[in-house]
Amino acid sequence: MSVSALRRGPLRSADQADSSSIRARLAATVAGYGALAAATCLLAPLVGSTHISLTRVFDRSIPFADNVDAQIFFVARMPRVLSGAVVGAALASAGVVMQALLRNPLATPFTLGVSAGAALGAILVITFSTAVTLGALSPVPLASLGGALFAAAIVYVLATRPGRAMSTSVLLLAGVTLNSFFSALILFVQYMADFTQTYRTVRWLMGDLDVGSFGPIVASLPLVVIAFAMFAMLPRSLNLLSVGVDAASTRGVDVARTQRLAFLSASLATSAAVSLAGPIGFVGIIVPHLVRLMVGVDHRIVLPASALVGAAFLVACDLVARTMLAPVEVPVGVVTAMLGGPFFLWLLVRRS
Amino acid sequence: MLRADGVSFRYGASFSLADVSVDVAPGSLTGLLGPNGCGKTTLLKLMCGVLRPHSGALTLDERPLSALTRRELARHVALVPQETHPAFDYTVMEMVLMGRHPHLGTFQVEGPADLAIARESLAATGTAHLADRNYMTLSGGEKQRVVIAGALAQATEILLLDEPTASLDLGYQLQVGALLARLNRERKVTMVLATHDLNLAASLCDRLVLLRSGRVLARGPTADVLTGLMVQQLYDVDADVQFHQRAGHLTVIPVRRTR
Numbered sequence: 001m002s003v004s005a006l007r008r009g010p011l012r013s014a015d016q017a018d019s020s021s022i023r024a025r026l027a028a029t030v031a032g033y034g035a036l037a038a039a040t041c042l043l044a045p046l047v048g049s050t051h052i053s054l055t056r057v058f059d060r061s062i063p064f065a066d067n068v069d070a071q072i073f074f075v076a077r078m079p080r081v082l083s084g085a086v087v088g089a090a091l092a093s094a095g096v097v098m099q100a101l102l103r104n105p106l107a108t109p110f111t112l113g114v115s116a117g118a119a120l121g122a123i124l125v126i127t128f129s130t131a132v133t134l135g136a137l138s139p140v141p142l143a144s145l146g147g148a149l150f151a152a153a154i155v156y157v158l159a160t161r162p163g164r165a166m167s168t169s170v171l172l173l174a175g176v177t178l179n180s181f182f183s184a185l186i187l188f189v190q191y192m193a194d195f196t197q198t199y200r201t202v203r204w205l206m207g208d209l210d211v212g213s214f215g216p217i218v219a220s221l222p223l224v225v226i227a228f229a230m231f232a233m234l235p236r237s238l239n240l241l242s243v244g245v246d247a248a249s250t251r252g253v254d255v256a257r258t259q260r261l262a263f264l265s266a267s268l269a270t271s272a273a274v275s276l277a278g279p280i281g282f283v284g285i286i287v288p289h290l291v292r293l294m295v296g297v298d299h300r301i302v303l304p305a306s307a308l309v310g311a312a313f314l315v316a317c318d319l320v321a322r323t324m325l326a327p328v329e330v331p332v333g334v335v336t337a338m339l340g341g342p343f344f345l346w347l348l349v350r351r352s
Numbered sequence: 353m354l355r356a357d358g359v360s361f362r363y364g365a366s367f368s369l370a371d372v373s374v375d376v377a378p379g380s381l382t383g384l385l386g387p388n389g390c391g392k393t394t395l396l397k398l399m400c401g402v403l404r405p406h407s408g409a410l411t412l413d414e415r416p417l418s419a420l421t422r423r424e425l426a427r428h429v430a431l432v433p434q435e436t437h438p439a440f441d442y443t444v445m446e447m448v449l450m451g452r453h454p455h456l457g458t459f460q461v462e463g464p465a466d467l468a469i470a471r472e473s474l475a476a477t478g479t480a481h482l483a484d485r486n487y488m489t490l491s492g493g494e495k496q497r498v499v500i501a502g503a504l505a506q507a508t509e510i511l512l513l514d515e516p517t518a519s520l521d522l523g524y525q526l527q528v529g530a531l532l533a534r535l536n537r538e539r540k541v542t543m544v545l546a547t548h549d550l551n552l553a554a555s556l557c558d559r560l561v562l563l564r565s566g567r568v569l570a571r572g573p574t575a576d577v578l579t580g581l582m583v584q585q586l587y588d589v590d591a592d593v594q595f596h597q598r599a600g601h602l603t604v605i606p607v608r609r610t611r
Contacts, residue, residue: 022461103439233458240450242439249402250433251506252426252454297440300461 022300029301033308040312041085044319045077049327083211084318084332085311087277088287090224090269092310093231095284096291096303097266100238101259102168103245106347108284109270112175112263113151115279116182118271119205121147122278123186126200127193140204141216141275145223148271151178156263165245166259207280207333209318216276223272228307230265234258235299242299280314280333282340287313289347353377354399354429354510354542359408361394368394369566371408376510376544381536383557383574384546387587390563392546393434396512399544400431426454430503432513436495438487444498445483448473451505466505473504477531493524500531510542511535517549525549529556550604554578562586578602584610 046052052069056062064070094109102111109115121143129139158174159166190198211217237258240248249255273280287310288302295301314332317339321332354376361369369391376382376399384392397403398410401417410417412428420428430451438447451473452466462470474480477497482490487498496516503511513532517525529552535541536556547553553560553574560577562569564586570577583591583604588611596603 100439105439236450236453236456236458239442239446240453243442243447243450244433244436244438246397246402246431246433247436249422250400250426250429250431251450252423254422292440296446297442298446 022298025295025301026304029295029305030308033305033312037085037308037312037315040315041081044081044084044315045073047319047323048072048077079211079214079217080209080318081315082214083217083276084209084315086217086220086224087209087273087280088283088310088312088314089307090227090273090310091280091283092287092291092306092313093228093303094266094269094273096288096299096306097231097234097238097262098284099288100242100299101262101266102172103242104168104172105289106285106344108281109266109273110179110279110281110284112155112171112267113178113182114148114267114270115274116179116186117151118144118148118274119279120182120185120189121145121150122204123189123193123201126204127189127197138216141219144278145271145275148274149267151182152263152267152271154178156260156267159263160260165249165255166263168245171263203331204278205333206331207278207336209277209280209314209332210329211276220272220276223268227265227269227272230261230268231303234262234265235303238262238299238303278333280336282336282344283310283314283317285347286336286340286343289343353413354544355409355411356395356399357409357411359395359398359405359410361391361398361403361405363394367566369398369405372563372566372568373408374561374568374571376542377559378509378542379536379540380559381532381543381545381557383553383560384544384563385548385550385553385560385586386563386569388548391566392563393514394566395563396431396514396544396546400429400512401425402431423454426506426508428508429510429512430506430508432496432499432503432511432516434514434516434518436499441486441488443483444474444479444485444487444490445470447487447498448483448502448505451502451507454506469507470501470505473501474498476504476535477501478527492519493521493527496520496524496528497531500528504535504541509540510544513543513545515547516545517547517552525552532556550578550583551599551601554602554604555599574602578604 046054050072052072056069057073091109098107098109098111099105122140125139125143155171155174155178159171190201193201237253240251240253241258245255288306291302291305291309295305317335318332321330321335324330356372356374359369359372372395384395386392394403398405404418417425448470449462449466452462456462474483477500479494479497479501482494482498487495490498517528520528532543533556536543545557557574559572560574561571562577562582569586570582578593580591580593583589583593588609590607590610592605592607593602
């Protein structure tokens with residue numbers, strides 16, 4: 001399926017809106033972008049310093065222990081590709097949900113302070129680490145997850161009013177304030193740190209998908225799965241919420257419940273992604289906007305499409321990061337930011 | 353029957369509504385008049401359950417609104433807000449189909465019946481030709497009619513309208529007015545219309561409720577309530593209220609402020 005077949009332009013005529021149209025569009029979207037994501041994940045591990053061939057990788061006549069191509073494919077490169085897919089899908093979907101929750105197309109998964117909380121947690125451990133480990137989980141991802149959830153909890157408590165809708169302005173102000181406050185704490189901790197710790201901190205802040213093994217990905221999966229299960233409840237309510245809070249309420253949406261669900265699911269997905277790979281910026285805004293240009297703005301289509309395109313996008317960005325200046329690897333966060341910065345500005349100009 | 357009985361509501365410390373009682377009889381078209389800040393919008397939001405009163409009771413067919421879920425209530429009462437600004441570029445058809453939300457389960461998708469209702473609502477408001485257009489690109493009058501179509505698609509027996517003609521030019525004002533009159537007459541949709549346009553209220557409404565500073569100043573049949581004296585008390589404006597032969601209803605000509 002070509003991407004152009006998924007465009008809404010001339011296809012969105014009256015008879016396209018027949019009874020099965022949403023289901024048909026959803027099926028076409030999932031099939032098309034699912035194939036794109038799968039192909040990206042399959043092809044990306046083939047590229048790298050050592051050339052390997054896909055046929056040799058899947059050649060069952062060679063035992064795995066002797067099949068160097070398969071070992072490079074599955075052991076050396078696949079964890080990194082899969083972590084890119086998981087992080088990309090989580091951040092892009094969280095971006096969609098945040099933009100609908102805040103009724104603002106320029107919101108990102110990091111707008112409400114989750115990434116700053118994660119960064120503070122990570123930096124505290126990098127700087128003052130006593131090398132605490134919990135089973136297979138290493139301390140930095142754990143601390144960043146804790147920081148992210150802590151930040152989300154603060155914003156949640158500030159913005160929730162019993163029995164009433166969350167205030168979007170309180171959400172935004174609390175998020176922006178928390179971002180600055182945590183940034184100040186991060187600078188303070190940095191000031192206390194030595195050069196090695198500062199270097200590790202800066203590298204963490206750039207974002208890195210090189211997770212080393214499947215372990216960290218598996219560890220993050222429960223959170224990601226819970227977040228996506230919550231996302232699945234939301235799309236039609238998000239449509240109405242993005243039209244207006246009162247409009248949604250009078251159309252039968254339980255606004256307070258939808259906002260809580262949206263906030264918690266987006267925070268969970270973002271926390272999981274950031275603890276896995278650091279704060280990789282711009283995925284949560286570029287991907288939803290690209291997807292809306294292609295499939296329209298109905299969240300029932302936009303949300304699953306963004307998850308799939310987000311996966312493909314981040315895996316592709318990481319491929320660029322690995323190969324652009326090979327053998328030197330550029331952090332993937334730098335690649336997404338170099339693409340995302342100009343894209344964001346273009347969006348702003350286009351909107352005005 | 354939608355009924356407000358001794359309802360009070362306040363934003364912060366100041367009273368917004370105090371002891372307001374209104375009966376909305378089935379099939380009626382009630383006008384809600386009063387100066388800015390008198391509580392018209394607050395009363396509409398109370399009547400559709402967006403706000404909860406601090407005291408007093410709101411009931412729909414004898415059942416308190418607080419006992420109904422948002423979904424149940426949305427199948428009986430719809431609101432047309434003053435202005436609708438979606439954050440994303442929804443098409444007109446998408447906007448109108450959102451009216452079907454309270455009739456669908458969480459994972460349910462609009463079926464042929466929902467699409468038929470949406471198309472019919474578009475046709476009833478004269479916006480069928482706009483179905484594939486982007487809502488944001490429409491004119492003010494088109495937008496207002498599309499929002500009304502969305503409320504019609506909700507298939508409620510009661511429709512609350514918050515100044516539906518406020519941002520429209522004279523031609524669109526008459527067009528939307530005629531649309532509301534027709535929906536009330538032909539589909540028996542019960543309506544409550546908050547408006548600053550006394551002539552629109554005079555032409556459409558069979559009953560009026562006059563609100564001043566959060567209290568009911570007067571209520572009753574339009575012919576009884578819409579008088580020079582009442583306009584004077586309501587707005588501090590000296591006005592001539594006369595029956596207009598060609599228009600076929602009372603008209604209000606403001607003359608001067610009295611304070």
